[in-house]
Amino acid sequence: MRVSSYQLLDASIDAIQKQSAEAMKWQQQLSTGRKYSKASDASVEVTRGVEIAFDRSHYEMLKTNQDFVASRMTLADAQLGGMHSALAEMLDIGTQARNTAISRVGLEALAKQARLIYTQLEQQATAVDSNDEPYVIDVTTSPKLSQPQITVEDSGGSASITTNTSVIDSSAVFYYNGAYSITFNDADGDGSIAGKEVRLQIEGNGPSESASSYYVGTVSITAGGAVLSFPQYKGEFEDLRITLGGRPSVTTTLSFEANPIVPILDSESKIHTPGEYAVSLTITGGLVSAATLELGGSNVTTLSVVASDYNSSTGITTLNFGDDPATNDRFKDLKLRLSGDPALLSSGDRITFTQFAQPKQIEIEPGTYVAEGISFREALGKNTTDTVDVLARALEFVESLESSATAASLTTNFGARINGLQTAADQVLQYQLRAGAIGNRVDAAKAALEIKATELEAHRSRLLDTDIAEASAGLVRTQTLLEAARSIFARLESSNLFQ
Known part of the structure; x- marks a missing residue:
């Protein structure tokens, strides 16, 4: 060949x-350290590798959850341990006070010591970390003010719309405080808002922080009016949807003041009954004149707010509802502070917050959930048949001892006060042990997760490396x-x- x-x-x-x-x-x-550069090289192996990568992401999330819960439980264990030690000292004082040979001077000294311990106990009960997060968590959502009122202006006079019929959707969130203004762009000059561009500016500026830029939305015509919708603008506002009860014209301007007031729930407020809480405001002369507290849609009490409740130098209005006027002690020392100029509020504005019965559950292993922390209202008392108010029992003991010192003899209810204090100490110890038990459970989950993560890495390496x-x-x-x-x-x- x-x-x-x-x-x-x-x-x-x-x-x-x-x-x-x-x-x-x-x-x-x-x-590269990789066997394959594209899926066609080995589709089965690459697909399996993607599944393993997803599992690894899941385990990374679980690891973060474990670290979070472990930190919470460690802090709660330390705080409750300190409180239990303080209660034990009080019980020891009670034992000394029962000594028949003790004099008035001795009782006075014990009473002063007990009062000092109680003060420390109060401070421990509201201790927070460097991020102002309580060690024993409060399962109450942050108060939220109802959406602002819209003002309608129409230079052309052809709009069939009023302020009272324009409503901002309750799910809207505003990240920027200030004046929001909405206009319509009549680019084709036909005078109709149908299909027109809706423009929004915050304090006269758009997304590029210039007066010539706009946050652009859309308008949908409805039988009774129109609906304005804006896309998500992360960092500025989200879920902004406005329902108009009438038909605006292209010359209509809608304006409102977003988040003029920031409501704050006082950290010393104790809410024992879970549910949906709301405060309806009445504004007179640019100040809050009354506030009605509701629970589950039913009126609880109405507070008369006087001029002195507003501090003009700090811009803080204080709404002090105090203790529950009913006998079931649904809350104690309930206090809200409104930061901002109350003249920006309107009668009928509402502040809402929710008290949950239990802390939310967090996944620490696949399918395994634990509480995110120890609940304040459970550990320190929600005033129901299964728990006692720890601080109230401690205060009753101190006051009984002070009365005994004044009378130079123990009061008739002193024994009952010691029993109540013992119950409170046992309750704190119970939740301290619970924090430790959950912490141990998280430690075990960490060990199991490390083994699983190692196995996943070995599988991934065999397949793809x-x-x-x-x-x-x-x-x-x-x-x-x-x-x-x-x-x-x-x-x-x-x-x-x-x-």
Whole structure:
């Protein structure tokens, strides 16, 4: 069989190209540490690798949850341990006070010591970390003011819309305080708002912080009016949807003051009964004149607010509802502070917040959930048949001891006060032990998670990582063959076959 010189040349070139591709393949695997560069290389392995990567992300989330809960439980254990020690000291004082040989001076000294311990106990009960997060958590949502009122202006006079029929959706969230203004862009000049661009500015500026830019929304015509919708603008506002009870014109301007007031629930407020709470405000002369507290839609009490409740220098209005006027002690020392100019409020504005019965549950292992922390209202008392108010029992003991010191003899209810104090101490110890038990459970979950994460990494490595020895050998082999092919080609090229 005769072989032409050109066939030899083509074969040599093909060999070089093939071995060059192989060399690049092994070189890429060595440099990236990955067996495959695209799904078509090995679809099953790559797909399985994606599943493992998803599992790893899930386990990273669980690890974060574990660290969060472990930190919460450690802090709660330390706080409750300190409170239990304080209550134990009080019980020891009660034992000393029962000594029949003790004098008035001795009782007075014990009463002063008990009062000092009670003060420390109060401070421990509301202790917070560096982020102002309580160690024993309060399962109460932050108060939220109802959406602002919209003012309607129409220079053309053709709009069938009023302020009272324009409503901002309750789910809207505003991140910027200030004046919001909405207009319509009549680009084609037909005078209709249908299909027109809705423009919004905050304090006269748009997203580029210039007066010539706008947050752009859409308008939908309805039977009774129109609905204005804006896309999400992270960091500025979200879920902004305005329902208009009439038909605006292209010359209509809608304006409102977003978040003019920031409501704050006082940290010393104790809310024992879970449910939806609301405070309806009455504004007179630019100040809050009355506030009605509701629970579950039913009126609880109405507070008359006087001018002195507003501090003009700090801009704080204090709404002090105090204790529950009913006998069931649904709350104690309930106090709200409104930060901002009350003249920006309107009668009928509402402040809402929710008291949950239990802390939310957090996943620490696949399918395993624990409480995110120890509930304040459970550990320190929600005033129901199954728990006692720890601070109230401690205060009753101190006041009984002070009365005993004044009378130079123990009061008739002193024994009952000690029993109540013992019950409170036992309750605090119970929740301290619960914090420790949950902490131990999290530690066990951490250990199990580490083992699982190690197994996942091993599976991922076997599937997707380069075997360095194999890749190195493959690279050497292809480079050797490549050099051989190049040598053959060089000889052919220098022979007289191509002369």
